[in-house]
Amino acid sequence: MRTxxxxxxxxxxxxxxxxxxxxxxxxxxIVALFxxxxxxxxxxxxxxxxxxxxxxxxxxxxxxxxxxxxxxxxAALATLIAVILGIGVALATIRYRFRGRTAxxxxxxxxxxxxxxxxxxxxxxxxxxxxVVRGFVTILLAHIMFTLGxxxxxxxxxxxxxxxxxxxxxxxxxxxxxxxxxxVTLPLIAPGVAAAGLLAxxxxxxxxVITNFVSGQTQTFPLFIYGAARQGLPPQVNVLAIALxxxxxxxxxxxxxxxxxxxxxxxxxxxVLVR
Amino acid sequence: MGxxxxxxxxxxxxxxxxxxxxxxxxxxxxLLNQLWVSLMTGNDVDGFEPAWHFxxxxxxxxxxxxxxxxxxxxxxxxxxxxxxxxxxxAYFMAFKAGRWKNLMLLLVILPFFTSYLVRTVAWQTILxxxxxxxxxxNSLGLTxxxxxxxxxxxxxxxxxxxxxxxxxxxxLYVSLERMDRRLIEAATDLYxxxxxxxxxxxxxxxxxxxxxxxxxxxxxxxxxxINAELLGSPSQYMIGNVIQSQFLIVxxxxxxxxxxxxxxxxILVAITLYARALGxxxxxxxxx
Numbered sequence: 106m107r108t109x110x111x112x113x114x115x116x117x118x119x120x121x122x123x124x125x126x127x128x129x130x131x132x133x134x135i136v137a138l139f140x141x142x143x144x145x146x147x148x149x150x151x152x153x154x155x156x157x158x159x160x161x162x163x164x165x166x167x168x169x170x171x172x173x174x175x176x177x178x179x180a181a182l183a184t185l186i187a188v189i190l191g192i193g194v195a196l197a198t199i200r201y202r203f204r205g206r207t208a209x210x211x212x213x214x215x216x217x218x219x220x221x222x223x224x225x226x227x228x229x230x231x232x233x234x235x236x237v238v239r240g241f242v243t244i245l246l247a248h249i250m251f252t253l254g255x256x257x258x259x260x261x262x263x264x265x266x267x268x269x270x271x272x273x274x275x276x277x278x279x280x281x282x283x284x285x286x287x288x289v290t291l292p293l294i295a296p297g298v299a300a301a302g303l304l305a306x307x308x309x310x311x312x313x314v315i316t317n318f319v320s321g322q323t324q325t326f327p328l329f330i331y332g333a334a335r336q337g338l339p340p341q342v343n344v345l346a347i348a349l350x351x352x353x354x355x356x357x358x359x360x361x362x363x364x365x366x367x368x369x370x371x372x373x374x375x376x377v378l379v380r
Numbered sequence: 381m382g383x384x385x386x387x388x389x390x391x392x393x394x395x396x397x398x399x400x401x402x403x404x405x406x407x408x409x410x411l412l413n414q415l416w417v418s419l420m421t422g423n424d425v426d427g428f429e430p431a432w433h434f435x436x437x438x439x440x441x442x443x444x445x446x447x448x449x450x451x452x453x454x455x456x457x458x459x460x461x462x463x464x465x466x467x468x469x470a471y472f473m474a475f476k477a478g479r480w481k482n483l484m485l486l487l488v489i490l491p492f493f494t495s496y497l498v499r500t501v502a503w504q505t506i507l508x509x510x511x512x513x514x515x516x517x518n519s520l521g522l523t524x525x526x527x528x529x530x531x532x533x534x535x536x537x538x539x540x541x542x543x544x545x546x547x548x549x550x551x552l553y554v555s556l557e558r559m560d561r562r563l564i565e566a567a568t569d570l571y572x573x574x575x576x577x578x579x580x581x582x583x584x585x586x587x588x589x590x591x592x593x594x595x596x597x598x599x600x601x602x603x604x605x606i607n608a609e610l611l612g613s614p615s616q617y618m619i620g621n622v623i624q625s626q627f628l629i630v631x632x633x634x635x636x637x638x639x640x641x642x643x644x645x646x647i648l649v650a651i652t653l654y655a656r657a658l659g660x661x662x663x664x665x666x667x668x
Contacts, residue, residue, distance in 0.1 A: 115476055118468055118471065118472045118476060119472060119476065121468040121469065121472070122468060122469045122472035122473065122477075122484070125465050125466070125468075125469040125545075125549075126469070126484065126487050126488070128465070128542070128545075129487065129488065129490075129491050129542075129545060129546070130487070130490075130491070131502075131506065132491075132499040132500075132502035132503055132506065132542070133490075133491060133494050133499065133502070135502040135505055135506060136494065136498055136499065136502050139502075139505070151510075189398075190398050190399035190402055191399060193394075193395040193396060193397075193398055193399050194395070194396050194399035194400065196395050197392045197393075197395035197396035198396065200392070201388065201389065201391070201392025201395070201396075202392075203389060203392050203393060203396070209396060209400055212400060212403045212404065212407065212408065213399075213403065215407070216403065216407050218595075218599055218647065218651075219644065219647075220599065220600065220602065220603020220604075220620065220643060220644075220647070221600070221603060222603050222605060222620045222623050222624055222640070222643075223603065223623070223640040223643060223644055224407075224410075226414065226623055226624075226627045226636055226637065226640050227410035227411050227413070227414040227637075227640065228406070228410050229627065230410060230413055230414050230417050230633065230637065231409060231410040231413045231414075233633075234413055234417070246406055247406070249402065249406070250402065250403065250406040250407055253399060253402065253403060257399070282387075282388070282391050307492065307493050311495055311496055313496065313497055313606070314605075314606070314624075317624075317628070318627070318628070326495070327495060327496075327497055330495060330497045330498060330501070331497055334497065334501050334504075334610060338498065338501055342498060343498070346494055346495045346498040347494070349493070349494075349495075350490070350493050350494045353493040354490065354493065357486075
């Protein structure tokens, strides 16, 4: 039975939850607000009036476009390669048994438990000892390394919820390993793969610490932000940060909608089959 | 059937090998190399020589114990604050939010997708010396003698708490959400009052989430240097600031390498002690 005390407690919980969410969004609101700031001079600390100028010309700052494009290209390539490598590791560790399992598990999980500053310094050391010229390629190599663990964990979560019998049925019906993988397993884990890719893309796009160690002369969006932060960020950076947020949210909803659509199609198909 | 079995095993190896080879070359090898670098002697101008110079480790500790202790303190305080803020939020989302649940979940995840640096710079703007937050804090007498919020440990700890809060909310939410509610009902049916039911049933069942959340917050907080750099001053610098500047500015590679391993060692010790305190079952469930 609900007492007054219960109701007071639930209301307090609700207020606390909303306040916590507001706290999470205060800086994002500030970032969005200052993307419309009609700032005079190069500083963007006080709000001086509303303008759409920065949204119309988001790349009006020297070097910003190159840095932003580099970040997008690196994130896309790192995601693609990490997803390909990650599907293999996730499938193998869930579906097959083999020796050295503990070592493999540690190799996947340890990078996630290692501070970024340690990872970045260690990679730079290796590149220095090996005489590797640092730039686009070394950034890409680093990004594949630190996104791989997240990809494996996300795809594995999907695989663990999957019915093994569907794959066995495909094999019983004469499909070989490769056909089963391509026609049965991959389509089934596709939503997990999409989620993993989105996560890897977002993590890569936002990385500053490790990139700062291995970047050489190459600029990325976070490196540009860090360099500009000393004198105050130009509002164009706010525009791009908010635009990226909106794009990623749109992609998340798209992934959800496609899944829901596929779910309905499957339900319809099984309804027909049952009849 | 032996041939089929072998074939199956080969497919397993073929799938796992590229990813594992990649992590061996770009994760394990750099760390091994870094261990070797930490024992070198020399300087940036004349170059470094392998030397088995183990005394770098005690030297690093005596030179930077202040920053190390500060990192542990800041990370621990921020982790506790994250838990205090996150637990009621996660509890509300799991048990009370009803149809708002998914929207709230989305709102917790969204800050992840705005640049970490941009959000931290936004805190700089919010806490700036001429801003209204400082005015309010001043009139409440919260700022002490400096009349500032920026360049204080309050700002750094608040920044760390803010940045890692979602890492605490999500695992707590997951463990509360998949809890069997009938267990709580059973407890109250058996005459446990609400508080006892919470303490003896809800909280123990949420422990895997508490474990995962505290580690996911504490580990990155311990190595963080962005908050100390953007919201603090050199007197708030943490071990991450030292590693970064020893490596990229001072170019004392052995010192930076040694500090990296001291940091990793501290994390391993913390995880082990914590796992022992909570019991290994939680560790296994948190990892799974």
